[in-house]
Amino acid sequence: MQGLSRRDALATIGGAGLGVTLAGHAQAQASAGALLNVSYDATREFYRDVNGAFAAAWKTRTGQDVTIRQSHGGSGAQARSVIDGLEADVVSLALAYDIDQIASRGLLAPNWQSRLPQNSSPYTSTIVFLVRKGNPKQIRDWGDLTRPGVQVITPNPKTSGGARWNFLAAYGYGYRKGGDTAARKFVAELYSRTPVLDTGARGATNTFARRGLGDVLLAWENEAFLSIADAGPGRFEIVTPSVSILAEPAVAVVDKVVDRHGTRALAEAYLRFLYTDEGQALAAKHYLRPRSAKAIAPYRDRLPRMPLFTIDNFGGWAKAQKTFFADGGVFDQIYKPG
């Protein structure tokens, strides 16, 4: 924080003593060209690059310096923080449902998803398997996950966006085999093989990659590539299942916050940047699947075409959330901790 002046400190001391404090911090920063992007776990590296590139582009266009701050965590938990007052100018979360939650508290317009192209989802991803070197348990597809002796690592769908995509991908596989009955049986089997449910995707990745727990990690495709990059070559392998889900992370400007900060133009330009050639190329570089065919072409070897069903197969997020993840929903019915 550049602006931790003595005046701020004194204001805070006085404020803390009285139980209130002077505002002005966020506002002062906003007028100097600053945004806060509240995002989920698996986008840390991607947005670090995006922020640098956007700041340069914005400087060329307007001559104005801009600082973009990041906050990362489990998608559901991040949405909760924004609802509780974390002043995000833009949110970039793991699934549209989490932004719907913020919209339902009146922080942004209910039609937010139609304000940007492609359902406000500038890049997509999917769910793949990360296994240990040489694939010792011979895991090739979803069916292999429920073989005896296989332990599965996935985060908690109650708090993690990635975990909800994982759950739905598994359910979709089961559904294709034999409708809802088979699907429920399959996910019940699968979640009986999870020794631990972390709160976020990055926590689950650490559990699998660093703590060495489990035989297979259900992971965002980009997260799987990142952990291979982090661990160095020859420790993990990615297994692409026969079918998976098209995970559509979503982005939105938080109306109430940008209007208060006076940052709407900047925030909208920032999100539009994600759709430009430069933004799309950065997405592909960070193993996300860009929407633009031109941007994905050079990366086709590592982001292969695969059969993907979508959230619409589950009737959209509102319905899926209610059916599967709400209290007493399918997940609560099939999951028995311990």
Add this chain to the structure above:
Amino acid sequence: MRTVEPLPVRSAGAVALIALGLGWLALVVVLPLAVVFTEALRRGAGAALAALSQPDALAAVRMTLLVAAISVPLNTVFGVAAAWAVAKFRFRGKGLLVTLIDLPFSMSPVVSGLVWVLLFGANGWFGPMLQASGVKIVFAVPGLVLATVLVTLPFVARELIPLMQEQGVDEEAAAVTLGADGWTVFRRVTLPNIRWGLLYGVLLCNARAMGEFGAVSVVSGHVRGLTETLPLHVEALYNDYDTVGAFAVASLLAGLALVTLAAKTALERRDAHPGGA
């Protein structure tokens, strides 16, 4: 203070017990501490220093110092006042006051953070009022301070109460009969008597204020370079796959703890030899 000479070690059982104690200490204290410094230096001192001089790391250092600089004096004033009241006076509700002072010790830090979100968050009791007036508490410096103040509230008071009770009120009573007013009694009689205990309490309070994780994590919002303290920054770096950075910042925290420990030991030495003070 009467000192008791320890008994010399004679039996094999005693030796085994000491070895067990030392072995346990090595396992649960020395080993983790060694890991922190080793991991930080895995890619050389240059890499560790580079990690510490990142703008976000420096911001976290400043934030930690700021939060401690506000919380520790507040709790020192409160702790001295509370201990003075509890130890030197009789009044109704004293038991309740002592219980309240102890409460933060038995509360989970997560609760100590969450209460502020429930009070001052956008949907909290005072949320709408604060938002209308543009005042920010949670996800900003005041929230971090409030969470830290709550967690570290008992340290100074808890250190002073037994000490002041042991000292009794004789010296104060004598001062009063000689015509000293309340402030003079406190400044000239009570304060000199408790100074080492007070310093010790302040040190412990400061160590906890700088190291607190759970409560500040709830109210922080985790904005890089803005609302992250050192412990939160360690977690963020670890989750960024930046192991060297995470452990470099962790060793800075461990270094602060070691300085505190050295200061505490020095104080105890002074305390044990009052003639040297």
